[in-house]
Each structure stands twice: as structure tokens, then as C-alpha cells.
Amino acid sequence: MFAHNNEEIDYLRLAITNSLLIQKNTGIKNITVVTDPHSLKHNEKTLGKRFIKKAINNLIVVEKDKKFKNSNIRLYKDTSHSSKYLPFYNVNRCDAYDISPYDETILIDADYLILSDTLNHCWGHNNELMMNWKYQDIMYERKDPSLDRLYDMGITMYWATVVYFRKTEYVESFFNIVKHVRNNPQYYKDLYKWQGTLYRNDYSFSIAAHMMSGFADKGISQLPTTLYKSFDTDDIHKVIDNQTIIMYLEKPRAPGDFILTKWQGLDLHIMNKWAINRFTEEFLNA
Amino acid sequence: MSTRLTKALEFANYRTTLNNQQAQLKAKTQSLLSYSINGGTFTIDIPLITFCKQLLDQNQKETVLLDVYNNPIKIDIKDFYNEIESRYFEVTNDYYVEFEKLRKARKVHKVLDLNEKGE
Secondary structure, eight states: OBOOOOSSOOHHHHHHHHHHHHHHHHOOOOOEEEEOHHHHHHHHHHTOHHHHHHHOSEEEEOOOOHHHHHHOEEEEESSTTOEEEEEOOOTTGGGHHHHOOSSEEEEEOTTEEOOSSGGGGGTTOSOSEEEESOEEESSTTOOOGGGTBSSTTSOBOOEEEEEEEESOHHHHHHHHHHHHHHHOHHHHHHHHOOSSSOOOHHHHHHHHHHHHTTSOTTOSOOOSSOEEEOOTTOEEEEEEETTEEEEEEEETTEEEEEEEEEEESSOEEOOOHHHHHHTHHHHHHO | OOHHHHHHHHHHHHHHHHHHHHHHHHHHHHHHTEEEETTEEEEOOHHHHHHHHHHHHTTOOEEEEEOTTOOEEEEEHHHHHHHHHHHHHHHHHHHHHHHHHHHHOOSHHHHTTOOTTOO
8 A cells, every 4th residue: 555644644554444345355565655754643643653563574665756846736625515736646646566575465445445355266267467447336326437438539447546566577468558657747648548637547557558458449358356446426434344434425416415325344445535534543443 | 406306306315325335335246256367357147156066067177268368277176166156155145135124215314224313
């Protein structure tokens, strides 16, 4: 996981919470988190060094690229009622291949909560690189076509939320292309026509997937698990245990109005980071 | 708002919650019916179980099956069959129990296993 805090969102706290969920639900103990001195110092103060060590056995501290931090700004929402523009620091995710000390790695977002052991299906897989282009919203009738492609006529968008990889020549080349996209965003933006000015790893991983498949669409195999996601307009109502949460889901045709759902035994990408931060105590005690 | 309309809206909320909960349960079941072995991933279903049983009855020991990625995976039929058969029954029985519980729930809080205060 990569976890760099901004002024409002404590990504490292999310990663620590998720690390404990990973340990409980998958039995995986080798967890690496890449963070920065500021995020670490803040969490050492709030959670304690010992607690962090208990959750993460390999903590890598790197300096932030301040220029990138100040230029990559995105809109974060805490339901439809509150939103804020904040720095989105995601520039070093493409270094995962070089940073990972393992032969096999599952790279995940800090806000992809591991509520099951389904990712264990990946270990020892024949496919050396897997990630999802298919996703499912947790409210089944909600659809957002803008998440399907880089732009309306563009290539299929892969989600860099969960990526399984083995250390092989092919995967190394894949990550080299991801890095090339990161280093030359304007060139690739013109070529692949992604919308907006924000740099997202979903874009660079999708472009690398397209190129490494011989410029064919959907050429990289998907993970043996479905990617379930919520929107940042949703919220958490309650944490029941380490596999079960009750979520508020915003109705598609009534913004600001919610229905409840019980989510159990499936990993979930929670886009509303504030919601997870509000419930970290409950997750840590679950 | 009239009582009739309030009731109708409550029922609509209940149906939406119930539909979503049923879909979640189905998704969880499908995920549990996925089985990975020897670098491949299989979806456990009735045709796979039946096919393996047939091979077992023909006294075959090993075979190559195509997994969900259409990759050829060599398996030991007896061990594979025992594993997928027991998993199938375990998962579908749990699905049945949960599904029946949902079917009988007539209020949103019961669908979600909460008390009336939502706790």
C-alpha cells in the first residue's frame, strides 16, 4: 500500500487499519506500506510506534515530491453534502515493482478494505500480472459510464486499485511503461485523450496494459475476484465486525437521500475516505 | 404527506434495500464458489462437479481442465472432486439459510439484521 496524508485525510491511518484487516481476514503477515516522514510522525503521535509496527512489518519512508503534491489536486467528497479540493499524492505507486521485496505482490489502495480472504486466490497463479477492468458498484442499479473508458471512444480503463504481480521480465517492462506515462503525462494525455488534468494511476496502468498487450484492448487478465466499489457520496453507518459493515448508499435519482446495505465477506473500495477515518477505532477493535 | 403515500414510499425503500441485499448475498456466494489450485481458478458449479464425478467413475487419476482464463491446469481428480463437492454444499447451504432469512424479513431493519433503532 502507498499512504501519503494530505491536510484532511489520514491515509496512513487507513493503511494501518487495512493492514490489521488483512492480517485478520487473509492471514497475510508480510505487509509493506510506503509513506512519508510527515504522515509517519503524525501517526506515531496518534497511534504509537508499537501499534504501527504490529500492523505493518515493513514500513518504507520516502520524501514527497512537493511540486507534484501541489499540482495534482482533486475533488474529495464526504457524501454530497461536503466536498473539498485537496492534493492527491499518488506519484510513486508505479515504483511498486522496484520497492516490493516479495516474489509475488498484491498492490492495493489503502481504502480498498479487505473484508474476506478472496485475494488469497492470487498466490501462485499462472498469470504473472492481473488487474480488473470490470467492477461492480455495491448499489446494483447505479452505473457510471465515465469509469469504463479513458474517454468515450478510448481504451478500456483498468483499475489500479488492486494489482497482482510476480517479479518477471514482462511485469518489469509493464511497470517501466507505467513510469514512462507518469514521467510524460502530457504526451500520453494527448495520445490517449484522458479527461481533465488530474494524474491517476488508473490511466497509466490502463495505458501500460494496452501497450503491453500489443495495443489490444483488455489484454491483461483480470483478478479472480470482482472489484466492488462504493462512491464518495456514500457513507459508513456502522462497523459490525472485521468482515461486516453497514453502509449508507446514496440513491441514484435522489442525491443526499440514502438507503442502507449490509456488506459482508467481500472486499470493498470505499471512496469516501473521511468515512473510513471516522470509523477506524471500530475497525481496529473489530 | 398522506399515510398511503408514506406507506408506499416506505415499501419502495424496503424493496430497494431487499433487492440490493439479495444481490450482495448472491455476489458473496459466487465469490465463495471460486476455487484456485495449481495456478488456475475454477468456478464451482454443477457441470464441473458432474464432469469430475464422471472422470472419477472412469477410474481416471489425473486430467487437464480449462480454468476460467481458459488456461490448461493439471489436477488430481479425486482431491479436486472432494474439495469442490464439499465447498459447493457448504456454500449453497449457507446461501439457502441467509436467503430464507431475507425472504422472511418484512422491515428494513430486519433485512439488515439491526434492531429498530438501527443499532
